[in-house]
Amino acid sequence: MAKKLFPTLVCCALACLALMGLSACSQGAPDGAPEAEASTEKLVVGYDNSYPPYGFIGDDGKPCGLDLDLAQAVCDRLGWELECQAIDWDAKDALMNQGSINCIWNGFTMEGREDKYTFSEPYMLNEQVIVVKKGSGIGGYDGLAGRTVATQVDSAALEVLQSDRADLAATFGSLDQITDYNNAFAQLESGLVDAVACDLSIAAYQTSANPDAFVMLDEPLSSEHYAVGFKLGDTERAEKVTQALKELAADGTAKEICERYAEYGVDYDGNWTLG
Template identity: 60%
Template structure:
């Protein structure tokens, strides 16, 4: 009788242990399935291209009449993201904070009429895509007809801009002489305010990118005139050092957009803002 009771108890224990093990296996299976689903979801999450840009920099990045961000560079970024299955995040920035944001990961590229010359040591760049010049704009009735006429005048440009770099180039004798002849070289946060100061007479000239000059002169053709260029350069997309794969993907996508005519469509869209398809160089 005792042996029979022990046998019954042993069988019951084995049955309970089997049920526990079975439940554990079932629970582990659900956990693995959820983990797999979570992994698939994470794997399918689109890469987000966070573009840092100056929202007061038409025609490359600015606030349109509808209150939304627009500009040829932003349109190109949107198309590049769509073709690569990426998400696009537009991040308006203070231009003098761009380096800190790029290095901290707050943005992963600068795409905003960004001149690459003399910045190659600080950034990784895409292949250059647009020819540009640094020029000086004055009021049509100012009596200033050449760079030599800027002697004793006040010139303004954007802080940390390519125009400022050109005018401050101590290895360029012409620029050293030009800057030395000025009454003052001022800097300001954005070009819209720079041109407001020019129109009001607070400054005598604005040094800026060719496209910025073309945009302002197209808007007010009887108010401004452009002097001879200070320098010739190129625009490219700027990245943190080491982002070679991202830079190559964007360069390759822009080439494809040139081949299928998308770039021409975008240049034509912004032609009234001073963008010229003839200045496109990435082919």
Template identity: 65%
Template sequence: MKKKLLGLVACVATLALSGALLAGCSGSGDKTGGDSADGKETLTVGFDQSYPPYGFVGDDGKFTGFDLDLAQAVCDKNGWELKLSAIDWDAKDALLAQGNINCIWNGFTMEGREDGYTFSDPYMLNEQVIVVKAGSHISDFAGLSGKTVMTQVDSAALDVLEGDQAEVAATFKGGAAQTIGDYNNAFMQLDSGMIDAVACDLSIAQYQIAANPDKYVQLSTPLSTEHYAVGFKKGDTELAQKVTETLKQLDADGTVKQLCEKYASYGISYDNWVLGK
């Protein structure tokens, strides 16, 4: 019995120490998430790996995208090590709260989410739009009446369709938009004819249309206009400000424009960059 009790005490002590170490590495609102093996501070970025052109798996099987390159440039500027964490989008809030990631950086709309996160300054203009198949004869919101419209779960487009554009969504087949885990599969269903339209970010629409110019068209009227920003745990003000400051420096030295040009064929435009302008 004594051995068991001593073992239990040791176990509790070990767990307590482990918890303290984890807490020390999870970020406390004024620093990045722990140190790498070479002593550098690490910025762990949570992103959706199926969200081109901001974050996705390239032809070489490696993670790539405009936001991931931007995050790498910020880390290089500050002497940080970047750690990319492909996450389940539904789990992003829990992962951020637990300190598994330092930020959400992946075409992340800030409007309507201000109460849940501390954001960097907005850096990119965005809109929520509707994409349909070319030749569908759907040219406006009225044409979506009785049609099947799909969007990503927990997306800004879904927020808009359940909020300011709820009356439009009420006309869809089933009285609401359908949801799916990622936009790549949504567009596969649009291509196959299983659905009639996809509600998504402007950048996603531009990417899909650039890749398939004869296949898709975008309705001229957007559902909403908004901005992308980097989302941090509520209260992580110092890190958010540091990232904002660094993004401004990267814009001033031409890095941002170079990255926009790198991803121009994916629908990224420097004209939509708003930070510092």
């Protein structure tokens, strides 16, 4: 993806310090200290670090993003430790089952995945859309017939095109699955693909960062909701995160975090759903 200078708020795990015995969680409670300090709960977030504005690498080389900021604010509210792990998106289920991560918080669509995860209540409204190269002559879905459309592997856009909009996908010349959206948009710019199907926020970021290169088609593929995904049955943790998110909305913290990413197309009033 093209890069711009944006405000960067970093949340990053200190797991290596814990292993070295420098974290309070790995040490016994000091004399006279409450024993609870030795058993702080840890939220281990799996995220894609090439998925702005939700999780990405900033210009300073450090991880940042709206969902990482929200995760940090939730952990601060709950008194938890936060660890953020950049993952191969295609491996997220295996990592969850292994216990390497205990949640997925990364612009994660809940529709169609309700039987695979226990979700928090949804906090963001999103759409799946299609972006084409400016001047391509593609003004609507009819123009995609016989064309090469790319999307990220195991993405919500892919699921929509393989289910509810399979009739549309059948008109494409091909539907390519690419490892990340950075690569997808690089291929769109170079002409290797004709369109990219992605989340609205990704499209808004790309079209605002590259106004002379890309344009978004008017009609969305679908509307959906983002939520935090936990291992199936992890209801207690999901409920605690939901409650913390509601409190962040009530005191204005969630709005302030969303406003940090306004240049990426995030609109608190239009996108936030949890109150």
